[in-house]
Amino acid sequence: MTLLNIKNLSVEFETAGGAFRAVDGVDIAVDENDILAIVGESGSGKSVSMLAMMGLLPWTATITADEMSFDGIDLRDLSAKQRRKVIGRDMSMIFQEPMSSLNPCFTVGFQIKETLRIHMDMDRAQRQKRAVELLELVGIPDPERRLKAFPHQMSGGMSQRVMIAMALACKPRLLIADEPTTALDVTIQAQILDLLTDLQKETGMALILITHDMGVVAETAQRVQVQYAGQKVEEQPVRDLFAHPHHPYTAALLDALPERATERHLPTIPGVVPGQYDRPQGCLFSPRCKFADDKCRAVSPPVQPRDLGLARCHYPVNAKEDAV
Amino acid sequence: MLRYLLSRLLTFVPTFIGVCIISFAFIRVLPGDPIIVMAGERGVSEERYQELYEQFGFDRPIVVQFWDYFTGVLQGDLGTSYVTKRPVWDEFFSLFPATLELSICAILLAILLGIPAGVIAAVNRGKFFDRALMSSALVGYSMPIFWWALLLIIVFSGNLGWTPVSGRIDLLYFFDAKTGFMLIDSLLSGQDGAFQSAVRHLILPAIVLATIPLAVIARQTRSAMLEVLGEDYIRTARAKGLAPMRVNGVHALRNAMIPVITVVGLSVGMLLAGAILTETIFSWPGIGKWMVDSIYRRDYPVVQGGLLLVALLVMVVNLLVDLAYGLINPKIRKR
Structure with a gap:
C-alpha cells in the first residue's frame, strides 16, 4: 500500500523579484518498508518538497498539488492543528546540521521527552524510560547520563543520533532524512547511514533520504529519484539506475563519481543549476547537457515511460540496451 | 563557579x-x-x-x-554631610528604598510589557502590530523624559485628576517606615486607603521611568527573536509538531533571552543610579533627587559618597546579570 503519495507538487516562493518556482510538478510515492533516495544538486528542490509536505515552509511559499496523501489522510485539507498531530508522530524528519538542529538551551532529555509528552499518552516515568530506550536504540552509551547533557557537550555524530532518537520517539511510519550525513566526518557518515538502514529494517517504517551524494544512495536506498531545478528528471530502482541511467543528468552525476571515473581527470557537469532569473526555455538541463540540440532548447521534454526511468528527456540515453 | x-x-x-x-x-x-x-x-x-x-x-x-x-x-566612613551634619551612609540608606521601590516597579513594568510585545512583534514581523509597536518604541526611546513626564502630569493629574502630582503618599497618612518601601509599609500600617494612595503616587513616575527601558527591551527582544526564529532548532521544534505558542514562547524565547538579559541588566543599573529627572519632576525623595540637591549645595561628602555607592551598586548589578547568564545559557555554565 502506498504510504505517501504526492502528485504534481509545486512550490512557489513570493520574492521581491517575482514568484520563484522551487519545486515544479514533482511526484513522490513511497510504500511502507521502502527506502527512497531523492538526489540532486543544491537548489534542485529536494528539501523544499519535503518541508512543504511537513508544513514547515514560511508563509511566502505557495504549495499546490493534485494529490498529497499520507496513510490515507489528505494533507492538503488538514488544518495547522490537525497537521501538528501527524508530524513529529507518524511522520518525522531529521536535518542536515545536527549541531544546530538541537536547541542549545535545553537538555537532550527535555527535547526527546517533549516529543513524547505532546504526542503520546505517557506519564513522567514512562517518558524517562522511553527516552533511555531510545538513546540505547540509536547506540548512545550511558543513556541516563546523556539525557542530562546539553547539545554543546556532544559531537556532531552524537547530536545526529539524538535527532534520530527524537524522530523515532513516537514510532513514525515515515522518516525523512534531509542530508543527514553531509555535515559529518566520513567515518561517522557510514555509522549514521548504517544506523538509519538498520532502524528502518527493524521498524518497517518508510525512509526518504535526501542527499546529493550518489555514494550514499548506492549504499542505502532501494529506489532513487533524481531531481533537477525543481523537477523530477528520473526515477529507477537503485541497481538499474547505476547500471542504466536514462537521463543525461543522472548519467553525468554518475560519471562524476570518483569510484567510477575511468580517465585521469574526473568528469564534471559544467555550469550551475538555473536560478530564478536564468531559467532556460525548453529542457531545464539543456544548457549543461552535452547531447542537447535545438529541440531541447525550445521544447519542454516529455516524461518517458517507466522502462526508460520516467526520464524527462527528448533523447534518453541507454535506450537501446534497455529495449533489447 | x-x-x-x-x-x-x-x-x-x-x-x-x-x-x-x-x-x-x-x-x-x-x-x-x-x-x-x-x-x-x-x-x-x-x-x-x-x-x-x-x-x-x-x-x-x-x-x-x-x-x-x-x-x-x-573603613566604611563616607563622611558627614556639610548641610545636614548626618553621615552620608545614613542619608543614603534612608533614601535608597524610595529609589529601589520606584526602580523595581519601573523595570517590572518594562519587562512584563516589553518582552511579550517584542515577541509578538517578531512573530508578526512586518504586519500592523509590528510596525505600530516599533514606531512607538522609537518615539518612547527618543522622547525627552522630562517632557513626557510633564505631558502625563498634565493629562492624568491636571485634566483627569486621576493621579497626584508629586510625593510618595498623601499627607493624610502617617506611619512608621518599617521597610522603607511605601507599598509594603502602607499595607502593614493597616490604614484605610493608604495602599491605594501609595499606588496612585507611584504609577506615573513608574511609567515615566519605565518608558526608555520598555522601548529598549521591546526592540531588543524583537530583534533577538527574529534572529532565533531563523535557527535550525526552531525548524526542529516545529517538525516535532509543537504548537506555535510553544515554539515561540519556549524554544525561541529562551534563546532570545540571552541578549535581552544584558539590556535588562544595563537598564537596572541605570535606574538604580538614580532616576534623576524622574525623581526631580515628581519630587520623589530618592537617590537621584538627593544627588542633584547635593550638587547644587556643593555638599562634597554627599556627592562623592553617593557617586561611589551608586557605582558600587551598578557593579554589583552587572555581576548579578553575568551570573544570570549562566542560568539561562548552558554554554556559559561552568562544568
Whole structure:
C-alpha cells in the first residue's frame, strides 16, 4: 500500500523579484518498508518538497498539488492543528546540521521527552524510560547520563543520533532524512547511514533520504529519484539506475563519481543549476547537457515511460540496451 | 563557579579605586564653593570664611585630602554631610528604598510589557502590530523624559485628576517606615486607603521611568527573536509538531533571552543610579533627587559618597546579570 503519495507538487516562493518556482510538478510515492533516495544538486528542490509536505515552509511559499496523501489522510485539507498531530508522530524528519538542529538551551532529555509528552499518552516515568530506550536504540552509551547533557557537550555524530532518537520517539511510519550525513566526518557518515538502514529494517517504517551524494544512495536506498531545478528528471530502482541511467543528468552525476571515473581527470557537469532569473526555455538541463540540440532548447521534454526511468528527456540515453 | 565569582570580585578593586578618584575629583572640578553656598545671601566674613576653610580641611594639599577620604572609605566612613551634619551612609540608606521601590516597579513594568510585545512583534514581523509597536518604541526611546513626564502630569493629574502630582503618599497618612518601601509599609500600617494612595503616587513616575527601558527591551527582544526564529532548532521544534505558542514562547524565547538579559541588566543599573529627572519632576525623595540637591549645595561628602555607592551598586548589578547568564545559557555554565 502506498504510504505517501504526492502528485504534481509545486512550490512557489513570493520574492521581491517575482514568484520563484522551487519545486515544479514533482511526484513522490513511497510504500511502507521502502527506502527512497531523492538526489540532486543544491537548489534542485529536494528539501523544499519535503518541508512543504511537513508544513514547515514560511508563509511566502505557495504549495499546490493534485494529490498529497499520507496513510490515507489528505494533507492538503488538514488544518495547522490537525497537521501538528501527524508530524513529529507518524511522520518525522531529521536535518542536515545536527549541531544546530538541537536547541542549545535545553537538555537532550527535555527535547526527546517533549516529543513524547505532546504526542503520546505517557506519564513522567514512562517518558524517562522511553527516552533511555531510545538513546540505547540509536547506540548512545550511558543513556541516563546523556539525557542530562546539553547539545554543546556532544559531537556532531552524537547530536545526529539524538535527532534520530527524537524522530523515532513516537514510532513514525515515515522518516525523512534531509542530508543527514553531509555535515559529518566520513567515518561517522557510514555509522549514521548504517544506523538509519538498520532502524528502518527493524521498524518497517518508510525512509526518504535526501542527499546529493550518489555514494550514499548506492549504499542505502532501494529506489532513487533524481531531481533537477525543481523537477523530477528520473526515477529507477537503485541497481538499474547505476547500471542504466536514462537521463543525461543522472548519467553525468554518475560519471562524476570518483569510484567510477575511468580517465585521469574526473568528469564534471559544467555550469550551475538555473536560478530564478536564468531559467532556460525548453529542457531545464539543456544548457549543461552535452547531447542537447535545438529541440531541447525550445521544447519542454516529455516524461518517458517507466522502462526508460520516467526520464524527462527528448533523447534518453541507454535506450537501446534497455529495449533489447 | 566560586573561582569565577572571586576573579570577578577581584576586578572590582581597580574599578573601586578609579571610582573613588573620579568621584572625589568630579565635585571639586566644578566651579563654586561650599562655604559660600552654605552662607547663602547673607554672605560670610573673611575671618569666618578662613575658619571654616580650615575646619573643612580645604587648606591641606589635595592629595592629603584625598588620602583622608580614601582611608575613611576603606573603613566604611563616607563622611558627614556639610548641610545636614548626618553621615552620608545614613542619608543614603534612608533614601535608597524610595529609589529601589520606584526602580523595581519601573523595570517590572518594562519587562512584563516589553518582552511579550517584542515577541509578538517578531512573530508578526512586518504586519500592523509590528510596525505600530516599533514606531512607538522609537518615539518612547527618543522622547525627552522630562517632557513626557510633564505631558502625563498634565493629562492624568491636571485634566483627569486621576493621579497626584508629586510625593510618595498623601499627607493624610502617617506611619512608621518599617521597610522603607511605601507599598509594603502602607499595607502593614493597616490604614484605610493608604495602599491605594501609595499606588496612585507611584504609577506615573513608574511609567515615566519605565518608558526608555520598555522601548529598549521591546526592540531588543524583537530583534533577538527574529534572529532565533531563523535557527535550525526552531525548524526542529516545529517538525516535532509543537504548537506555535510553544515554539515561540519556549524554544525561541529562551534563546532570545540571552541578549535581552544584558539590556535588562544595563537598564537596572541605570535606574538604580538614580532616576534623576524622574525623581526631580515628581519630587520623589530618592537617590537621584538627593544627588542633584547635593550638587547644587556643593555638599562634597554627599556627592562623592553617593557617586561611589551608586557605582558600587551598578557593579554589583552587572555581576548579578553575568551570573544570570549562566542560568539561562548552558554554554556559559561552568562544568
